[in-house]
Amino acid sequence: MSEQTEPVKEEADAQMELTNLYREEIYTDRKIGVIRCLVPVLADGNKDESRPVIYTGEAQIMTQMGALPISFDIEADSLEAAVKGYREAAKAGVERTMKELQELRRQAASKLVVPGQPGFSSPDASGSGLVMP
Template sequence: MADNGGAPNSLDFQVDKTNLYREISITDLKIANIRQLIPVNADGSDDANRETIFIGNTQLGTPQGPIPMQAVLEAGTIEEAMDLFPKAMELETQKVIENFKRMEAQQKKEKSNIIVPGMN
């Protein structure tokens, strides 16, 4: 939080002019959405001193609703990013499954620690 005249709970909305990107979104209208983040200077010109970033996005459908997934794709071109997308999403899916298993185990552990009066 920034000090904005001493106002409590004030937010800092300053733009980091040294970390700007132009975004291009590419999709197959099915499962894949790839964001290409091209570094730019404050005047909007391309910043050749920084690397382009590719981020893959998709959603998993579950009975509880969609789960958004995202992964950085270590690619130099959009074609490389498309090739890396399936494996990156598989890895993210595994992470989501592991997190659910961990949460489920924690919930079971918490339930087993409940003491019910009159139960021996």
């Protein structure tokens, strides 16, 4: 008989919050990007007037590895204001993403393998200088 294991904590916490529900609406101009509108709702599906609508934008930037999706918040109190604020919010989102990518590159570059440390292997006997794991 196989041994039973404890459920993963995320699975145990996978219950949705009845008091924190949103209806998602998607708007696009089919040229530049997408605005997602998260409308707070009550358990019966009616709009919850006590909570604000949340606007987020989506865009893509092209990299050497292909399209990179960017998601960003748009501070707005209406769809019209979100559309007008899209450009600045997208610019800030792209700048934030570029900084994060630079930090990841910096971290990767600082993980140089040095002789005598774990992960270092001397060149193979073929003299090619390539070490295959």
